[in-house]
Amino acid sequence: MIKQTTLLALLMLSMGAFAQRSYQITINDPDSSSHMALNEKLKSAFFKVYPTFAQADGYRTKRQVTLEFANEIPAIAGKEGEIKVNRKWAENKSQKKIEKALFEAFKKNWNSYSVDKKGGYSLTFISKDPGLDLAVRKKLIDTYFEIYPTLVKTFNDKSTHDVLFVVDTAYKAVAEASGNRILFSAGYLKAHPTDIDVVTHETMHIVQGYGYSAGPVWLTEGIADYVRYKYGVDNVGSKWSLPNYSEKQSYKNSYRITARFFAWLEQYVKPGLIANLDSQLRAHQYTEQSWVNLTGKTIDQLWEDYSKNPVVELKYNSK
Numbered sequence: 001m002i003k004q005t006t007l008l009a010l011l012m013l014s015m016g017a018f019a020q021r022s023y024q025i026t027i028n029d030p031d032s033s034s035h036m037a038l039n040e041k042l043k044s045a046f047f048k049v050y051p052t053f054a055q056a057d058g059y060r061t062k063r064q065v066t067l068e069f070a071n072e073i074p075a076i077a078g079k080e081g082e083i084k085v086n087r088k089w090a091e092n093k094s095q096k097k098i099e100k101a102l103f104e105a106f107k108k109n110w111n112s113y114s115v116d117k118k119g120g121y122s123l124t125f126i127s128k129d130p131g132l133d134l135a136v137r138k139k140l141i142d143t144y145f146e147i148y149p150t151l152v153k154t155f156n157d158k159s160t161h162d163v164l165f166v167v168d169t170a171y172k173a174v175a176e177a178s179g180n181r182i183l184f185s186a187g188y189l190k191a192h193p194t195d196i197d198v199v200t201h202e203t204m205h206i207v208q209g210y211g212y213s214a215g216p217v218w219l220t221e222g223i224a225d226y227v228r229y230k231y232g233v234d235n236v237g238s239k240w241s242l243p244n245y246s247e248k249q250s251y252k253n254s255y256r257i258t259a260r261f262f263a264w265l266e267q268y269v270k271p272g273l274i275a276n277l278d279s280q281l282r283a284h285q286y287t288e289q290s291w292v293n294l295t296g297k298t299i300d301q302l303w304e305d306y307s308k309n310p311v312v313e314l315k316y317n318s319k
């Protein structure tokens, strides 16, 4: 037990060091020799604050930052790739105070920043879209607290309780999850304000947490859409549904096509199958043989059976 804890602490330390190495700061100070202590303090504050800012900032935030001294500003200002500091202000401040002011300065780049907590779960919500509809913002937050604890309890109780949502105008796809962060396209939300169960699909990716090369992408995405189908809070309101079977389809089509096949498998072959595959994927124990072990048939045989009689009873949740 002690050994495991030590190993984890070491692992976290080395991850911290890596994060530090992947960001760079250049302090533009021709007179640096007479300000070494201050510059070291600023550098340390940068490494404490910038990785958190950049991770929260979302899409392709610059990793190389230049710091300049500027006496025309009262204290400290910052945006991606750039920090400005009033030297006189900084000289009298503790490192902690500088860190706090720096993070506050970075936050000004965002149109909104909030942290909500409920029932042991938290959601940090950042919007970089000045036009984000407040009603949509509220629905995304409410959906998180409504669905995420259920997904964690149902599929993976080791999953994080702290999630970050970022709405970004520079991001052009629909949404994506990485680590504990979900990035939403501002444009997509504007065009599809009722599609709140994107939250269900994406937070399921956090719960899945399979890591690399655990299984095929169609399976990961098929599970996330099956979960959206089954647990989604308002698929009716967003007119989201599973498309009918057609001969052109394959289970490898992924997303909703695979999800409908999974609904059929759960109904006619083996209830609980998807949760079982999900936990095998997380444990990196999934292989094609998993289908045979769980159902007595290969995935191709199962799809063949489905194609012969693809009738399935579907029920969608609504608000």
Ligand SMILES: [Zn+2]
Pocket (backbone or CB within 6 Å): 201, 202, 205, 221, 224
């Ligand atoms: Zn997905």
